[in-house]
Amino acid sequence: MTKSIDIIMPSLGADMTEGMLVEWLIKVGDKVQHGDIVAVLETQKGAIDMEVYDDGIIRELLVQPLETVPVGTVLGRLNETGLVQKALNQNAQIRNNKNVDELNVTSVNKNLYQTPVNHTKTVVNKSSDVTVNASPIVRKIANDQLLDLSIIKGSGFNDAVILKDIEALLNQATSKKPIYTRDEKLVSMRSAIATTMSQSNREIPHFYLSLDIPINNAQQWLQKTNQNKAPQTYTLLIAILLKAVAMTLKKYPELNGFYLNERFESSNKINIANVISLRTGGVVVPLIANIDQLTVLETMQAVRDITMRSRSINRGDRLRSSELSGATITTTNMGQIGADCVFGIIYPPQVAIIGFGKVKKVAQVCGEQINIGEQLTICLSADHRVIDGMLAAKFLNSLAKKLQKPEQL
Amino acid sequence: MIINEIERQIIKALQEVAPEIKKDDIDGDEDIREECDLDSMDFINYLAALQRSTGIKISEGDYSNFYTFNNAKAFIKLN
Numbered sequence: 001m002t003k004s005i006d007i008i009m010p011s012l013g014a015d016m017t018e019g020m021l022v023e024w025l026i027k028v029g030d031k032v033q034h035g036d037i038v039a040v041l042e043t044q045k046g047a048i049d050m051e052v053y054d055d056g057i058i059r060e061l062l063v064q065p066l067e068t069v070p071v072g073t074v075l076g077r078l079n080e081t082g083l084v085q086k087a088l089n090q091n092a093q094i095r096n097n098k099n100v101d102e103l104n105v106t107s108v109n110k111n112l113y114q115t116p117v118n119h120t121k122t123v124v125n126k127s128s129d130v131t132v133n134a135s136p137i138v139r140k141i142a143n144d145q146l147l148d149l150s151i152i153k154g155s156g157f158n159d160a161v162i163l164k165d166i167e168a169l170l171n172q173a174t175s176k177k178p179i180y181t182r183d184e185k186l187v188s189m190r191s192a193i194a195t196t197m198s199q200s201n202r203e204i205p206h207f208y209l210s211l212d213i214p215i216n217n218a219q220q221w222l223q224k225t226n227q228n229k230a231p232q233t234y235t236l237l238i239a240i241l242l243k244a245v246a247m248t249l250k251k252y253p254e255l256n257g258f259y260l261n262e263r264f265e266s267s268n269k270i271n272i273a274n275v276i277s278l279r280t281g282g283v284v285v286p287l288i289a290n291i292d293q294l295t296v297l298e299t300m301q302a303v304r305d306i307t308m309r310s311r312s313i314n315r316g317d318r319l320r321s322s323e324l325s326g327a328t329i330t331t332t333n334m335g336q337i338g339a340d341c342v343f344g345i346i347y348p349p350q351v352a353i354i355g356f357g358k359v360k361k362v363a364q365v366c367g368e369q370i371n372i373g374e375q376l377t378i379c380l381s382a383d384h385r386v387i388d389g390m391l392a393a394k395f396l397n398s399l400a401k402k403l404q405k406p407e408q409l
Numbered sequence: 410m411i412i413n414e415i416e417r418q419i420i421k422a423l424q425e426v427a428p429e430i431k432k433d434d435i436d437g438d439e440d441i442r443e444e445c446d447l448d449s450m451d452f453i454n455y456l457a458a459l460q461r462s463t464g465i466k467i468s469e470g471d472y473s474n475f476y477t478f479n480n481a482k483a484f485i486k487l488n
Contacts, residue, residue, distance in 0.1 A: 226469045228469055230466070230467065230468060231454070234469065238450075311426075336449060337448065
């Protein structure tokens with residue numbers, strides 16, 4: 001029996017209340033698979049590629065481009081094809097709780113960008129009378145802003161002009177108004193941060209611990225690994241730190257999961273969100289899925305990838321919806337410019353956030369000698385409803401041990 | 410490469426990670442990471458962009474030659 005499945009405006013975290021559908025990348029009748037990117041959304045977290053989580057054929061599209069709708073609104077429907085009952089049950093469970101979106105996580109190495117399907121229409125561009133293949137949103141913008149689409153090389157199906165092809169052009173034209181201005185985006189992002197952090201501070205009984213951890217071995221390992229490496233393949237300390245956190249969480253699952261409906265549920269996935277600051281102000285917090293299964297070098301690739309997409313370094317490369325929901329814990333890194341330690345505010349419904357201070361040269365006592373070594377302070381903010389002080393301390397000490405043997409990570 | 414072209418390439422590479430940066434914002438003898446507010450990820454991405462645009466091989470041992478704008482200029486001129 002064919003089952004109809006709703007495609008809804010996703011919640012990309014507790015702080016998201018609404019989103020704008022910018023562009024559909026599919027049309028009615030198209031076949032889609034779990035993980036396919038079907039639309040571009042504009043949210044408080046910036047422009048996001050929205051994925052579908054079911055296999056099926058698009059039956060109807062209910063929301064038109066440039067409409068802003070609340071989280072949970074049905075944007076379209078698909079007729080499901082060939083799903084096993086187990087997956088159906090899991091998806092139903094996930095929809096019941098929009099914050100716990102574990103199924104939606106994808107491996108960082110998996111290229112989800114399928115060949116774009118033909119969702120475009122051939123139109124006659126008024127300004128040039130040339131037949132142009134373009135998506136609905138592109139046609140609307142082109143019409144509003146008098147863009148000549150015939151001079152733009154499209155990267156969609158049949159060379160159709162899609163949104164990312166005209167983004168650069170729109171940004172160059174200072175007189176043209178983008179969908180949201182930079183200031184509007186920043187205000188919206190600040191408001192989202194304010195809502196979630198206030199809620200967290202109000203509801204979660206935080207407590208805080210820190211530990212100074214020597215990282216001489218990690219730095220030596222990095223030096224060896226990076227010898228003669230080109231910048232494209234250079235590994236940063238953050239990759240070791242994230243991998244070490246992931247491996248330590250396997251031993252301490254009480255820090256990895258969600259507190260919902262007055263009970264804690266640990267997650268069998270280790271999806272670490274990492275706070276990325278934006279030059280324009282504000283932060284985004286995308287996750288790297290299953291870090292425990294990645295090598296340190298793969299972790300570095302993943303960090304580099306999400307950082308570049310978060311900061312829109314290559315125009316048109318965006319974060320995906322699955323990267324903004326389903327994180328099981330968060331880390332924040334102050335880097336070299338930053339502070340000695342940072343105690344973050346927990347991102348609900350997670351139960352812990354780990355802060356990395358800056359690396360410092362310090363005097364270290366080794367037996368009867370004092371050596372100059374390097375250390376950083378690792379800070380843990382934990383939810384006392386789930387975690388007790390001793391457990392948190394054990395976690396930090398275990399993490400410190402892991403960092404002494406980077407070659408085993 | 411002539412000096413003006415080298416400067417242009419450095420600024421272009423910097424702008425890939427810090428689009429708002431202009432030549433006048435940079436003191437050539439100061440640490441470019443502080444001048445342009447680059448974190449360690451920005452810095453390696455800046456070097457990667459510079460390597461791509463100039464074709465000059467930049468390996469880990471050379472990174473310290475890029476800590477200031479003027480040192481970077483000198484390094485590229487020599488290589």
